[in-house]
Amino acid sequence: MDAPTDITLHQKSKILEVEYPDGATYKLPLEYLRVYSPSAEVRGHGGPMELVTGKRDVGVTQIEPVGNYAIQLHFDDGHNTGIFSWEGLRELGDDYEKNWAEYLGRLEKAGASRDQLWH
Template sequence: MPAPIPNRVHYHKSARELELGYPDGSIYRLPIELLRVYSPSAEVQGHHPDEAVLQTGKRHVGLLNISQAGRYALKLHFDDGHDTGLFTWEYLLDLATHQHERWDDYLRRLERAGASRDPGTIQIHQV
Protein backbone atom coordinates (compact mmCIF):
# COMPACT_ATOMS: atom_id res chain seq x y z
CA MET A 1 0.00 0.00 0.00
CA PRO A 2 1.54 3.33 -1.01
CA ALA A 3 2.14 6.04 1.57
CA PRO A 4 -0.46 8.78 1.81
CA ILE A 5 0.32 12.06 0.09
CA PRO A 6 0.46 15.09 2.38
CA ASN A 7 -2.18 17.72 1.74
CA ARG A 8 -0.05 20.34 3.52
CA VAL A 9 3.68 20.99 3.33
CA HIS A 10 4.95 24.00 5.24
CA TYR A 11 8.48 25.14 6.04
CA HIS A 12 8.81 26.76 9.46
CA LYS A 13 11.91 28.80 8.73
CA SER A 14 12.66 30.07 12.24
CA ALA A 15 12.25 26.60 13.77
CA ARG A 16 14.00 24.93 10.81
CA GLU A 17 11.26 22.30 10.53
CA LEU A 18 9.26 20.89 7.66
CA GLU A 19 5.62 20.27 8.55
CA LEU A 20 3.70 17.55 6.74
CA GLY A 21 -0.06 17.41 7.19
CA TYR A 22 -2.11 14.45 6.00
CA PRO A 23 -5.77 14.02 5.06
CA ASP A 24 -6.39 11.87 8.16
CA GLY A 25 -5.36 14.79 10.40
CA SER A 26 -1.85 13.51 11.18
CA ILE A 27 0.78 16.22 11.38
CA TYR A 28 4.52 15.67 11.57
CA ARG A 29 7.29 18.22 11.99
CA LEU A 30 10.70 17.13 10.77
CA PRO A 31 13.89 19.00 11.67
CA ILE A 32 15.69 20.16 8.54
CA GLU A 33 18.96 18.87 10.00
CA LEU A 34 17.45 15.37 10.16
CA LEU A 35 16.27 15.62 6.56
CA ARG A 36 19.70 16.81 5.46
CA VAL A 37 21.71 14.10 7.23
CA TYR A 38 19.32 11.40 5.98
CA SER A 39 19.04 12.76 2.44
CA PRO A 40 18.25 9.88 0.07
CA SER A 41 20.90 11.12 -2.37
CA ALA A 42 23.78 8.90 -3.46
CA GLU A 43 26.10 11.63 -2.16
CA VAL A 44 24.85 10.88 1.38
CA GLN A 45 23.60 7.27 1.20
CA GLY A 46 26.10 5.93 -1.32
CA HIS A 47 25.11 3.13 -3.64
CA HIS A 48 25.40 0.56 -0.86
CA PRO A 49 24.89 0.90 2.92
CA ASP A 50 28.65 0.52 3.44
CA GLU A 51 29.19 3.65 1.31
CA ALA A 52 27.02 6.01 3.38
CA VAL A 53 28.80 9.26 4.27
CA LEU A 54 28.31 10.63 7.79
CA GLN A 55 27.09 14.21 7.51
CA THR A 56 28.65 16.57 10.03
CA GLY A 57 28.27 20.23 10.87
CA LYS A 58 24.61 20.44 9.79
CA ARG A 59 23.07 21.87 12.99
CA HIS A 60 22.11 25.18 11.38
CA VAL A 61 21.12 24.00 7.91
CA GLY A 62 17.90 25.36 6.45
CA LEU A 63 15.97 25.25 3.22
CA LEU A 64 16.13 27.63 0.29
CA ASN A 65 13.33 26.03 -1.69
CA ILE A 66 10.98 23.05 -1.88
CA SER A 67 9.71 21.71 -5.18
CA GLN A 68 7.44 18.82 -5.99
CA ALA A 69 8.82 16.05 -8.17
CA GLY A 70 5.87 14.64 -10.05
CA ARG A 71 3.24 13.11 -7.82
CA TYR A 72 5.64 11.01 -5.78
CA ALA A 73 8.27 13.15 -4.05
CA LEU A 74 9.67 16.45 -2.88
CA LYS A 75 13.01 17.91 -3.85
CA LEU A 76 14.52 19.88 -0.99
CA HIS A 77 17.06 22.60 -1.74
CA PHE A 78 19.21 23.02 1.37
CA ASP A 79 21.05 26.25 2.09
CA ASP A 80 24.38 24.42 2.31
CA GLY A 81 24.13 23.77 -1.45
CA HIS A 82 22.86 20.20 -1.23
CA ASP A 83 19.90 19.60 -3.55
CA THR A 84 20.25 16.08 -4.87
CA GLY A 85 18.00 13.25 -3.82
CA LEU A 86 14.24 12.97 -4.00
CA PHE A 87 12.29 12.57 -0.79
CA THR A 88 9.46 10.21 -1.78
CA TRP A 89 6.21 10.27 0.16
CA GLU A 90 7.13 6.83 1.56
CA TYR A 91 10.56 8.00 2.69
CA LEU A 92 9.20 11.18 4.28
CA LEU A 93 6.56 9.23 6.20
CA ASP A 94 9.22 6.75 7.34
CA LEU A 95 11.43 9.59 8.57
CA ALA A 96 8.45 11.21 10.29
CA THR A 97 7.32 8.07 12.10
CA HIS A 98 10.85 6.96 13.05
CA GLN A 99 12.53 10.29 13.58
CA HIS A 100 13.50 9.64 17.21
CA GLU A 101 15.25 6.37 16.33
CA ARG A 102 16.96 7.99 13.35
CA TRP A 103 18.05 10.95 15.46
CA ASP A 104 19.48 8.71 18.20
CA ASP A 105 21.34 6.65 15.59
CA TYR A 106 22.77 9.80 14.02
CA LEU A 107 24.02 11.10 17.38
CA ARG A 108 25.64 7.73 18.16
CA ARG A 109 27.42 7.71 14.79
CA LEU A 110 28.67 11.27 15.33
CA GLU A 111 29.99 10.34 18.76
CA ARG A 112 31.77 7.22 17.46
CA ALA A 113 33.39 9.33 14.74
CA GLY A 114 34.38 12.10 17.16
CA ALA A 115 32.41 14.48 14.93
CA SER A 116 29.99 17.29 15.69
CA ARG A 117 26.67 18.69 14.57
CA ASP A 118 28.28 22.11 14.65
CA PRO A 119 29.93 23.46 11.52
CA GLY A 120 33.70 23.78 11.53
CA THR A 121 33.57 27.20 9.93
CA ILE A 122 31.54 30.33 10.48
CA GLN A 123 28.12 30.10 8.85
CA ILE A 124 27.17 33.22 6.88
CA HIS A 125 23.51 33.50 5.89
CA GLN A 126 22.10 36.36 3.91
CA VAL A 127 18.49 37.33 4.40
Protein backbone atom coordinates in the same frame (compact mmCIF):
# COMPACT_ATOMS: atom_id res chain seq x y z
CA MET B 1 1.04 6.19 -0.29
CA ASP B 2 -1.20 9.20 -0.04
CA ALA B 3 0.32 12.60 -0.67
CA PRO B 4 0.54 14.96 2.30
CA THR B 5 -2.37 17.33 2.68
CA ASP B 6 -0.02 20.12 3.73
CA ILE B 7 3.72 20.84 3.77
CA THR B 8 4.88 23.95 5.63
CA LEU B 9 8.44 25.22 5.83
CA HIS B 10 9.08 27.08 9.08
CA GLN B 11 12.23 29.07 8.23
CA LYS B 12 12.88 30.50 11.71
CA SER B 13 12.61 27.23 13.61
CA LYS B 14 14.11 25.28 10.67
CA ILE B 15 11.29 22.72 10.67
CA LEU B 16 9.43 21.09 7.79
CA GLU B 17 5.91 20.27 8.93
CA VAL B 18 4.22 17.49 6.97
CA GLU B 19 0.55 16.57 7.44
CA TYR B 20 -1.04 13.42 6.00
CA PRO B 21 -4.72 12.70 5.22
CA ASP B 22 -5.00 10.26 8.16
CA GLY B 23 -4.17 13.10 10.57
CA ALA B 24 -0.52 12.18 11.13
CA THR B 25 1.63 15.31 11.44
CA TYR B 26 5.42 15.38 11.60
CA LYS B 27 7.64 18.32 12.51
CA LEU B 28 10.95 17.35 10.95
CA PRO B 29 14.07 19.42 11.66
CA LEU B 30 15.85 20.48 8.47
CA GLU B 31 19.12 19.18 9.95
CA TYR B 32 17.51 15.73 10.27
CA LEU B 33 16.26 15.84 6.68
CA ARG B 34 19.70 16.91 5.45
CA VAL B 35 21.61 14.16 7.27
CA TYR B 36 19.02 11.55 6.20
CA SER B 37 18.69 12.82 2.63
CA PRO B 38 17.74 10.01 0.25
CA SER B 39 20.46 11.12 -2.19
CA ALA B 40 23.12 8.69 -3.39
CA GLU B 41 25.74 11.07 -1.93
CA VAL B 42 24.38 10.57 1.60
CA ARG B 43 23.16 6.99 1.18
CA GLY B 44 26.66 5.92 0.18
CA HIS B 45 26.12 4.68 -3.39
CA GLY B 46 25.19 1.24 -2.08
CA GLY B 47 27.79 1.20 0.71
CA PRO B 48 27.47 2.48 4.27
CA MET B 49 25.55 5.68 4.85
CA GLU B 50 27.68 8.82 4.79
CA LEU B 51 28.12 10.57 8.14
CA VAL B 52 27.02 14.16 7.44
CA THR B 53 28.30 16.67 10.01
CA GLY B 54 28.11 20.39 10.70
CA LYS B 55 24.48 20.83 9.64
CA ARG B 56 22.85 22.10 12.85
CA ASP B 57 21.93 25.43 11.18
CA VAL B 58 21.18 24.20 7.65
CA GLY B 59 18.22 25.82 5.95
CA VAL B 60 16.09 25.21 2.89
CA THR B 61 15.92 27.82 0.14
CA GLN B 62 13.39 26.10 -2.12
CA ILE B 63 10.96 23.18 -2.19
CA GLU B 64 10.17 21.77 -5.63
CA PRO B 65 7.42 19.27 -6.38
CA VAL B 66 8.57 16.14 -8.21
CA GLY B 67 5.62 14.75 -10.14
CA ASN B 68 2.80 13.73 -7.82
CA TYR B 69 4.97 11.58 -5.59
CA ALA B 70 7.75 13.63 -3.98
CA ILE B 71 9.49 16.90 -3.22
CA GLN B 72 13.05 18.02 -3.76
CA LEU B 73 14.54 20.17 -1.02
CA HIS B 74 17.20 22.73 -1.92
CA PHE B 75 19.36 23.12 1.18
CA ASP B 76 21.33 26.32 1.69
CA ASP B 77 24.61 24.35 1.80
CA GLY B 78 24.16 23.54 -1.91
CA HIS B 79 22.80 20.01 -1.44
CA ASN B 80 19.75 19.40 -3.62
CA THR B 81 19.99 15.88 -5.04
CA GLY B 82 17.68 14.06 -2.61
CA ILE B 83 14.14 13.32 -3.75
CA PHE B 84 11.88 12.91 -0.71
CA SER B 85 8.96 10.67 -1.71
CA TRP B 86 5.72 10.83 0.25
CA GLU B 87 6.47 7.36 1.60
CA GLY B 88 10.05 8.34 2.49
CA LEU B 89 8.92 11.44 4.36
CA ARG B 90 6.39 9.34 6.26
CA GLU B 91 9.10 6.83 7.21
CA LEU B 92 11.41 9.64 8.34
CA GLY B 93 8.57 10.96 10.49
CA ASP B 94 7.68 7.54 11.92
CA ASP B 95 11.32 6.68 12.63
CA TYR B 96 12.50 10.12 13.79
CA GLU B 97 13.35 9.19 17.41
CA LYS B 98 15.24 6.03 16.45
CA ASN B 99 17.04 7.63 13.50
CA TRP B 100 18.05 10.74 15.46
CA ALA B 101 19.43 8.69 18.36
CA GLU B 102 21.37 6.56 15.87
CA TYR B 103 22.76 9.68 14.17
CA LEU B 104 23.88 11.22 17.47
CA GLY B 105 25.52 7.91 18.37
CA ARG B 106 27.37 7.80 15.05
CA LEU B 107 28.59 11.38 15.57
CA GLU B 108 29.84 10.57 19.05
CA LYS B 109 31.59 7.39 17.93
CA ALA B 110 33.35 9.31 15.15
CA GLY B 111 34.28 12.22 17.44
CA ALA B 112 32.35 14.48 15.07
CA SER B 113 29.97 17.38 15.68
CA ARG B 114 26.65 18.79 14.56
CA ASP B 115 28.39 22.18 14.44
CA GLN B 116 31.56 21.44 12.51
CA LEU B 117 32.22 19.81 9.18
CA TRP B 118 34.24 16.66 9.61
CA HIS B 119 36.53 15.11 7.07
